[in-house]
Amino acid sequence: MGRNANGRSSIYKGADGYWHGRVTVGVKDDGKPDRRHVKSKSKSIVTGKVRDLERLRDKGSLPKAGQRWTVEKWLEHWIDNIAVPPRISENAHSGYRVDVEKHLIPGLGAHRLDKLTPEHCEKLYAKMQDRGLSAGTAHHVHRTLRNALNVAVRREAVGTNPVLMAAAPRLDEEEPEPYEIDEIKRLLKVAQSQERNGARWVLALALGLRQGEALGLKWADVDLATGMIRIRRGRLRPKYAHGCGAKPCGRKSGYCPQREQTRPETGRTKSKAGRRTIGLPTPLIRLLEAHRDKQTAERDQARQLWSEGGYVFTKPNGEPLNPNTDYHEWKSLLAIAKLRETRLHDARHTAATVLLILGVPTPTAMAIMGWSSASMATRYQHMSDAIRNDVAARVGGLLWEPGQDRDEDDEDPPEEAEPAA
Known part of the structure; x- marks a missing residue:
């Protein structure tokens, strides 16, 4: 031959x-x-x-010759060298790392990258939920693996991405129920009565600032003369390392007496659209002026103990507020106002609903809320009872005359006269 x-x-x-x-x-x-x-x-x-x-x-989808990646080796390379700040935000990187180290490597790491199948992924999601983890956590792991393998495909480390064919965990999220107008007014009244940082919640409810945006706001970004604030950064969740040296304290790093901060206080906004300028309503300008005066008094009282960072909302010593502390203060505020429990992020949903009630055009709402696409409006703007009642009243006024209880066509027809004998 x-x-x-x-x-x-x-x-x-x-x-x-x-x-x-x-x-x-x-x-x-x-x-x-x-x-x-x-x-x-x-x-x-x-x-x-x-x-x-x-x-x-x-x-053109055959992997290059060379190193045969395992899932573990690729994910480690991806999280340490590719999906890293400043390419992505610090918070996104932290979420990816948890998924990689806690779920993906233990669950799928031993597989060769080019032998990974959709079924492998689906079994991992099912096992996670069988262990009591939420569908939301499993779905986040699914998205992390999908992003990591998309890069592997682009770099020809693998021919195809099996995650794209895997059935993602189903999310049955409850529809947020924003507060009604009367409830918002009650919440604002309680917030303004707070001795410290009450203006922080007014900003959230009136302007829809994200938690990180509000806590990362500095006085240099606030122009009370023109009534404008500029959103340029977000507060990051603190991350600590042990500082106890040769004699370990035996505690978690966050509780180490000599802990060291390993993450910057602030980072860039969630998206490019998040960097925006917002006009302040006059009552909010007055509230921020009063808040600034209170902070000046606190600074004078703290003297050398004051840590000047220029933040609008601070601890009594001038340091930026911790997001976890901020969360508990939100829960306390709801209890004082005697309102139903909601997530902190629902304050943002409430602000979006207010914009809908006011009839603010979508492009303007996008600029205020920091949305990157118009489709976000459908996620954040919700029908409230105030809107439903308004629509019902308009329909009633259109179809029925004032005082008319029912349509004339629904009335009983008159009885016909007996024919003459």
Whole structure:
């Protein structure tokens, strides 16, 4: 039998008793032909493998020759070298790292990257939920793995992304119920009566600032003369390392007496659209002026203990507020106002609903809320009872005359007269 032409695939039986297949798929970095090899005791199996290699080669989706990545090695490379700040935010990176180290590497790390299947992913999601983890946590892991393998495909470390074919965990999120107008007024009244940082909640409810945006706001970003604030940064959740040296304290790093902050106080906003300028209502300008005066008095009283960071909302010593402390203060505020419990982020939903009630155009609402796309409006603007009642009144005024209880067509027809004898 003559030899195949250069570059052609070949299938042959070797002296070792195995069938071998060789497929030329391209050129290596050193200029030599990239010729892949498969083998099996079955000729039909080798033939199928050769055809698969040829199909992937022709589609341009065959991984490069070289290191055979495992899922663990790729995820470690991705989280340590690719998905890192400043390419992504500090908070996003922290979320990715938790998913990678706590769920993905223990659950899928041993698989070869090019052997990972959609079924492997789906089994991991099911096991997570069987252990009592929420569908939201499993869905976040799904998104993290999808993003990591999308990069692997672009860099030709793997041919296809199996996560795109995997069934994502189903999210049954409860629809947020924003506060009604009367409830918002009650909440604002309680917030303004607070001795410290009451204006922080007024900003959240009136302007829809995210938690990080409000806590990262500095006086340099506030122009009370023109009634404008500029959103430029967000407060990051603190992250600590042990500072106890050779004698470990035995506690978690966050509770170490000599703990050291390893993360900056603030980072960039969630998106480019988040960097925005917002006009302040006059009552809010007056409230911020009063808040500034109170803070000046606190600074004078603290003297050398004051840590000047320029933040609008601070601890009594001038340091920025901790997001966890801020969360508990929100819960306390709701209890004082005797309102139902909601998430802190629901204050943002409430602000979006106020914009809807006022009939603010979507482009303007996007600029105020810091949305990156108009589709966000459908996620944040919700029908409240005030809106439903307004719509009901308009429909009633359109279809019924004042004082008319029912349609004339619904009235009983008059009885016909008896025919004359």
